[in-house]
Amino acid sequence: MKSLQNDELISRLCISSSVISSEFTEALLHAGAKRDTFTYLEFYNCKMKKDDKAKLQSLYENGRLHQLSFYEEPRWYVLLDETNGSVNK
Numbered sequence: 327m328k329s330l331q332n333d334e335l336i337s338r339l340c341i342s343s344s345v346i347s348s349e350f351t352e353a354l355l356h357a358g359a360k361r362d363t364f365t366y367l368e369f370y371n372c373k374m375k376k377d378d379k380a381k382l383q384s385l386y387e388n389g390r391l392h393q394l395s396f397y398e399e400p401r402w403y404v405l406l407d408e409t410n411g412s413v414n415k
Contacts (some may be wrong), residue, residue, distance in 0.1 A: 327353040330364070338366035342401045344373075351378035358385045365392040370401035 329336055330353040339354075351374065357364040367382070379396065386394035397404050 330354060330357040334361050334363045336361075337363045339364075340368045340370065340401060341372055342370040344369075346372050346374040346378065348375060348378055351375075351381065355381055355385060358382075358390045365390075367391055367393065368395045368397070368401075370397045370404060371399060372396075 327350060336357065346369070354367065358367070382391075382394060385391050399407075
């Protein structure tokens with residue numbers, strides 16, 4: 327959370343199978359509003375309060391995030407579905 331609030335090193339986050347606290351959501355909101363480098367956020371199989379999700383959606387709608395996605399499935403399942411089950415070696 328400190329890196330989200332203080333640094334510009336993080337530009338993308340993919341969060342999977344987690345419970346997202348309001349404190350973490352506030353750090354994400356801060357990074358999205360104050361850091362031009364933080365632009366990409368995806369949640370896979372995560373639990374989050376509806377109010378927190380709405381706040382992040384607002385950040386996306388205001389153009390501060392270029393990508394915001396919420397998936398109910400785990401990340402591997404979504405990626406496998408997007409590639410139609412094909413695995414590249």
